[in-house]
Amino acid sequence: MSDLCLRVDLGRRDYREVWELQRRLVKLRQARVVPDVLLLVEHPPTYTLGRAAKREHLLATEDELERLGASVVQCDRGGDVTFHGEGQIVGYPILDLLQMQPDVHLYLRRLEEMLIRTLARFGIEAHREPHLTGVWHGQGKLAAMGVRVARWVTSHGFALNVSTDLGYFKRIVPCGIVGREVASMESVVGSPIPLGTVANALSLEFGRVFERVMLTRSIESLLQESHVEIWKAPAS
Secondary structure, three states, X not given: OOOEEEEEEEEEOXXXXXXXXXXXXXXXXXXXXXXXXXXXXXXXOEEEEOOOOOHHHEOOOHHHHHHHOOEEEEOOOOOOEEEEOOOEEXXXXXXXXXXXXXXXXXXXXXXXXXXXXXXXXXXXXXXXXXXXXXXXEOOEEEEEEEEEEEOOEEEEEEEEEOOOOHHHHHHEOHHHOOOOOEOOHHHHHOOOOOHHHHHHHHHHHHHHHOOOEEEEOOHHHHHHOOOHHHHOOOOO
């Protein structure tokens, strides 16, 4: 069970619904009832404010938010304000860092490495920026990150812009960083990239970077199954 991670594709779901699911899974992981989990999801337009967020970094008025059909959620992850929406893969790893290395900074660097490797599979040369969290390209920031760690179990995670409408980012100061652009994989390569193809590549690189055997489960089977034998990876 220690080297297993279950990939759960949630499709398009409300932010608050998935936040509650994360809280449930964190408790199960802390109790060692379930193995590590990687939730992959696409949210409807949502601006989220982390623990360090400044309200003035949300530039949109109430009228604009209503016109955009976007909601605003104050959440318990680290970081400032960011946007989630269609064409974006949001990943929520529920990992027990005690089974790896209990080091939050190392965890963030490994998330960045996983994203950089994923982007390289599509011919995109991405990089880190000194003193900043996330993954960048010459055109702008491709992936934002904000995490929470409770009793060494992680939640929240990363958001990778695949074909996201970048206009939504004009209504915020993304991650509280002034004067830096936001980009998407589509804006970099100049052509559409299927979300499912990126999700598969991301899952593969996640398993490699975190040294996990990735198995796919539905959320229903994950929450219904309870016997420890079902979490064992199949023999190779």
